[in-house]
């Protein structure tokens with residue numbers, strides 16, 4: 001069901017600025033990988049390359065290959081729209097569509113792209129996606145209310161429900177908890193542990209406890225100086241990265257953060 | 260209040276200071292008015308200033324000095340600034356109210372049922388009576404056609420500029436929109452006149468007038484739509500794209516609906532702006548005294564040209580009719596504004 005991701009020699013540019021250089025990385029199917037590293041080292045940039053959202057920024061481009069179960073998503077005839085259907089994304093700030101109800105938000109991806117499913121079908125999708133995002137019990141009586149009427153944490157779970165409603169194989173999350181309170185954060189972390197059964201997940205986080213709580217593998221990115229390209233320094237099992245890193249930079253970063 | 264109480268108890272803390280009592284403002288205003296009144300009655304004046312101006316200056320200085328003595332520099336400056344802001348507000352509002360009241364008083368004198376249901380057919384300038392029905396229908400038709408042409412063009416251009424445009428083409432389109440915004444309305448009329456009427460493509464007609472209005476309307480619609488589309492958060496576009504929605508559908512189903520209330524307001528304000536244009540209409544459709552519903556054939560009167568026509572005839576009944584038509588035009592524009600607000604509120608994204 002879920003898929004493996006292999007990144008080969010990925011160089012990522014904004015215009016002429018090389019933002020990230022030479023990334024090689026494998027994310028196994030049904031595992032959670034977290035990206036950590038200082039701000040500006042290119043975590044979001046790499047993440048956005050994995051579902052071809054990077055090129056949405058004017059002038060942005062990427063060189064190299066990102067393979068989804070062996071198929072290069074940067075291949076010549078690949079349709080980015082289809083890539084994004086397969087590889088869903090949750091953003092740092094909750095961004096439900098303001099014109100739509102909770103219900104419509106969840107099925108937005110289906111309504112806007114597939115031919116209209118019959119009503120019962122959509123109802124089922126809404127329930128299963130909201131259950132999948134641990135939100136069903138809280139909103140089942142007010143599905144027709146605007147998505148913006150929910151709290152920040154609920155909105156973020158709504159965005160997760162929206163992302164999984166189109167049945168992607170991979171879920172990318174860019175600091176999904178950084179705008180949330182601790183309780184909502186725990187709810188989302190629980191959710192990530194559940195979602196691992198069905199998806200390959202990559203999560204960017206600034207919170208190392210969070211990385212160690214939810215992820216199997218951790219990748220540490222760093223940059224030599226501002227204006228220099230970010231690089232992948234080290235990747236390994238989360239336990240190992242946090243207790244016994246192989247690279248000095250990783251150790252400095254982690255010990256710096258842990259005091 | 261608590262400050263005054265503290266003062267009374269003599270328990271001034273470090274965080275509170277002495278303030279002017281509340282009654283000081285009305286008292287000073289009253290005093291200033293009395294000074295103004297004295298100036299008015301005695302005819303004594305300072306360098307020819309009007310009594311009202313003198314009263315305002317007395318109030319401003321009196322308050323500033325009192326405040327400086329009791330409250331200190333910062334509060335004194337604050338009071339001067341506050342007074343000046345209110346004063347400019349009154350100055351800005353006065354002509355507006357003056358116009359409204361004048362038009363209301365003069366216009367209402369001819370408002371009756373026949374004024375709205377009859378035309379100027381067989382009514383001589385000296386005769387009272389007659390009506391604006393033909394002019395009102397002409398305005399509706401010309402502005403309606405102009406809107407039907409301008410809003411889609413303007414909206415599409417704005418979508419291009421915000422969502423797709425880059426490089427040279429975007430720069431030049433943007434540049435010419437700016438230039439067009441500044442085109443005087445009579446030039447728009449002159450352009451249609453020389454380019455389409457003198458060359459025989461069109462005859463003088465309501466449609467030619469509507470085209471002249473389009474020239475004025477399109478840049479306004481583009482600019483307002485552009486601003487509205489720009490404030491749609493990029494997050495929403497990305498959220499939709501990341502769901503695997505193609506770009507054109509993101510624009511159609513997410514961006515435009517999110518901005519729709521602002522887009523409607525912008526379009527309606529553009530309508531209101533051209534509804535009062537006179538000069539381009541005189542060149543392109545001229546005048547008629549009776550209903551002409553065919554916008555493609557023959558002259559057609561509209562409310563602004565009706566006003567111009569009646570005033571130029573100069574008799575007291577025709578000037579009265581002009582005031583009546585002016586009031587009708589203001590009401591028409593007001594109704595458009597109100598409709599814009601209601602529609603905008605109706606379509607605005609809701610959060611509860």
Ligand SMILES: Nc1ncnc2c1ncn2[C@@H]1O[C@H](COP(=O)(O)OP(=O)(O)O)[C@@H](O)[C@H]1O
Pocket residue numbers: 014019037038039040041042043044045046057227230
């Ligand atoms: N839209 C953009 N345009 C130009 N440069 C960008 C853009 N977004 C990010 N960058 C640059 O790319 C580098 C990596 O940024 P980012 O991926 O956001 O880092 P992180 O997510 O690790 O904090 C930074 O130097 C940043 O300035």
Ligand SMILES: [Mg+2]
Pocket residue numbers: 043044045174
């Ligand atoms: Mg980031």
